[in-house]
Amino acid sequence: MTRSRLDAPFGQWIDRSESVDIRFEGKTYSGFMGDTVASALIANQQWLLSRSFKYHRPRGPLTLCGHDANTLVQLPEAPNRLADELPISEHRVINAQNYSGSLERDRNQLLDSLGRFMPVGFYYKAFYKPFGSWRFWERIIRRKAGLGVANLTIEPRYTDKQYLFHDIAIIGGGPAGLSAALTAAQAGASVLLIDDQPHLGGSLNYHRFDIDAAERAPTLNHLRTQILDNDNIRVLTSATCNGWFTDHYLPVLQGSRMYKVRAKACILASGSSEQHVVFRHNDLPGIALCSAIDRLIMLYGVAPAQRLAVLAGNDQAYLTALNAHDAGIAVCGVIDMRAACDDANLVTALQARHIPLFSHATVFEAHANSPGHQLAAIDIHRLDSHGAVTEHWTTLACGALAVSSGFMPAYQLACQGGARLSYDDGSALFSLTELPEGMFLAGSVNSIHALHAVLADGAHSARQALRHLGLAPVDSRDDGVSCDVSVNHPWPIFQHPKGREFVDFDEDLQIKDIVNSTRQGYRDIQLVKRFSTVGMGPSQGRHSALPTARLVAHATQRSVSETGVTTARPPVKPEPLGLLAGRRFDPARKTPLDQRHRALNAHMVPAGNWRRPAFYGAPQARDRWVQEEALAVRTNVGLIDVSTLGGIELRGVDAAQFLNRFYTFAFLKQPIGKTRYVVFTNEQGVVSDDGVAARIGADHFYVTATTTGVDTMVREMLRWNAQWRLNVDIANVTSAFAAINVAGPNARAVLDATDCSIDLSNDAFPYLAYREGHLGAIPVRMMRVGFVGELGYELHVPSMLAASLWDMLMNAGDPLTIRPFGVEAQRLLRLEKGHIIIGQDTDGMTHPGEVGLDWAINRQKPFFVGRRAVDIVMAADPCRQLVGFTVNSTCPQPKEGHLVIKAGDIVGHVTSCEHSPTVGGVIGLAYVHPQDAAPDSLFEVRTDQGVSVLARVCALPFYDPANARQAL
């Protein structure tokens, strides 16, 4: 076996004293602490990591920093993790994904040779017709194209979120970011430094920067020491800033936490993505970016292969060759796509090391070894003066090829903030303009590449940020940094007659796919993306955006600056949904009686954002409990927790005047100690809420509102009074008071059995009256109400006394077998009385006339909110009417939402429907055509499975039409 590990100082990030075994595809591989899964495998000559998405071609790492999709692997707990980001210290069992059979012999590899039958847009076109054919093919295709497998049995890991607050957030811990952080922190700013690698330093960890490698290590050590010593700097490593949101709100993912960073300014030192070269079989494992080869050697001490070649589009690539040579790797050649390199000293350095140089040439085709899993040789062709491929020069045997055609700024975060990325076709230089306020660029994202310039640019960006924050004086002489190092080759794209020159590795797109998209008429880069799916894969166009822009520009006779690149949106990198979910805050409101209900075996259900008892008993016997509870109220006595009812207190000399303007009824002359029904219509004339207003004093009202409507009501009241400026205090007291309704013919007997200070006789405390007093030592507000249609007292009590009141009532009612009832029984009881529930029996169009609330509107007073609209809609011909109905017991029971049909048209729907033991049949409420609203009219309801049922209109209420029982 070949010795792949290099000696120190190569391999700065690994600890050779601690070896770690991992299992990949069932085989054991040995690595060191500090290795990633990818580096450990390459150290064992295992470049093959995955199969490509569409053609199932063998793939290996391209970037070695988590920026490509070739390293997607399957973990026992999660699919689609990047092998070059996974520390082997934490992940011991890894499998490849997206293959059939074995990774080495993927049966789906056949798809590669079928590729010419699957042109770009194949899926759109092939399964479009006949209609429905996609349903058949979908399952087969999804199986072939699927990536990893989600493990549904795994316990979700604990994930959470935390806010961080800093003056300046710096994204990128390379030389620019380090320099910026130090400058800003030394001026007193609080700095957050974020880097996605486990160690600070960025390219200072692996890039050679100069021929003698003199500057790299001292610069890194100097900066890193000072950063770690500075109390103003917080460092987050292995952390990804995955988006930029308004006002510098940055989601940063680290481990199982998402930090929500709020910064006052932000420095983007995110670096740049090295670009690959497009030639035939450029996707073979072993072909990687120069920076990836540098990382292998410098960080992990891994020799990529015995023989390495370098394909250069810039001077930087030469440094990779020097690095490899100095590490003891045989560099069999540097192929330069340019006629000459910029710095002639590099040529001398190659010569001194006897590294052959092939200038003005390119790799035209790469060849795999015999199993087809790794690079074995490259065909080198000469280029003509236009950069076109000419005759074959030579063939080199090599197991790895380092490529670099240039660097594209990591523009994503800036563009998310609205910046524009432009490209100068002449100089092959990028620039980012129109940055959001408070965002500054530093380093190679700013197209600055020489080390001394990058450091200066970092410091300059920090001064800009400090001035933005007012922490440094405005200095007009602080000009930007310029850099004359040119890194981008203008046309690193070499079409081959047999194709297989990959532009986008994630989506398996070749040159012809992009060019064909333009021939289909998609000239716009955004449309090319959507048609071809270029840039849609996990690497989000980091390496495909530029060649695509070049190909589209060329095919449509435009410049790259004219075609532009596609929009960058968050997230920058794929993110686990668990991190977005965090702790899943789901605040459920509970009444002070919640524990009492649970002790009584209540079946709790959500009601708005509250939890309420639906009924008391096991849910399997739901109907039985509801009917029994309803019967108890009708024949004996029950009690229900109505604490969720909204409560609003209005106090002040203008309180009555305010209510008069707000609700539809008249309140100026409402007697003290009486309650009155209130209806609120909004400015569209729609019935939006109802309740009861109790007049406690001349300038004091206690008003109830619906459970779900009270917050809106209070807000509306506050907003109207911000304009009216009436002298009234509006307080939401929903949570201050709990409420219990004691209802049934024996309700008075239960209260009499307590030590009640209020005279409960019908004369002293009649229906609709309001009283205050005590039950024993418990202070209560009491109202005679009739929502369920029986003698009823609603007791409102300070919330921390609710449990005591409940216990007192249960004790007092025990001899009478008082029974608690839930929301479902209450809904049945009120339905029997024909009382509507706002929001259930009304919708966003309901005006008062449609639901029989004309009587609740006072037309003598000059104004109420919605008055004008109510007048307008009620003057128009009515189009529907809410009525009560019954259906024959042999028919299927209509459900809420079932449609009311007249002459084939939808005219309304059922809003409530229940079986009533008291009435002895199925009763309900429904909107019907006004012609069908008279009692005994018949109308058609379409029930489940389209079965039509004839319903008979019935005068409301169904129960106790004389309203005698509630006034007992």
Place this chain on the structure above:
Amino acid sequence: MTVMLTSPIHSLPSTPIHGGLSLEDASLAARRGVRGRHAADHLRDQGLTVPPVPNQIVASGDDQWVMALSRREFWIINPQQLATAAMPDSTAIASEVWPLYCQHSHSWLILQGAQRADVAAKLCAVDLRSEAFPLGAVAQTQAARVSVIIAHHTNSQQQPVFSLFVDQAVSEYLWLTLQDAMGEFI
């Protein structure tokens, strides 16, 4: 039959004090509120110290604190005194001074410990570190998606604490959420 005030969180286990970090339910301690055009003048007439601007809390007397939520709304809280079971006042205390029902509408949680701001940062978007939120500061904000009033003051041992006032209907939820957030520090 005895009448007892019941805190909505009374049945939940409290967090053991560990490394100085603790969460305490003070819902049974006394607090009252006043609101209205003359509320500040009324409190001053009563001899209380009133914060000069909204969203501040000041000590007034030995154990009492006065918290200003706006120019016309003030809460008077007393961690040392137990609340009574009487019906809270509802009629005007003075001309245009209306009593509020904060004794019953809001639960009172007290978060103490050096890491209190770190705990809060897991739930709340307002920077509550002492640099940005010194003693005497009050924030009306949201934590874990519910509205909360956070006051930074000292307790009887002169330790800085956050008093959190939250709608009693969600106090159990916030209590459990805070305990979860405290987990990593305990």
Place this chain on the structure above:
Amino acid sequence: MKILHCPLNGPRNISEFVYGGQVKPMPNPESATDTEWAAYVFYENNSIGVVQEWWLHAPSSYWFIVERHNGSDTILRTYDPSELLSNPGMVSLEDAIQ
């Protein structure tokens, strides 16, 4: 996430606030035609420029006015609604109904 400066509570995440629609003067409900009233209720001025809006800081139930450029989403000013009273464009309800 955007930050909005509440006149009472200072800078806060926009998620603490509730939008309350544009500030628009109510026509006289006694004298307005049906068409005028419908326009008041249903039409929003959607032209690009500076708009006046109602915003509520939910935790403190405080309504205030925001002046915002709806093209750039830049917030120019926030203030207490009492300032609206000095705005001659607002017809007071007292004038309208008495």
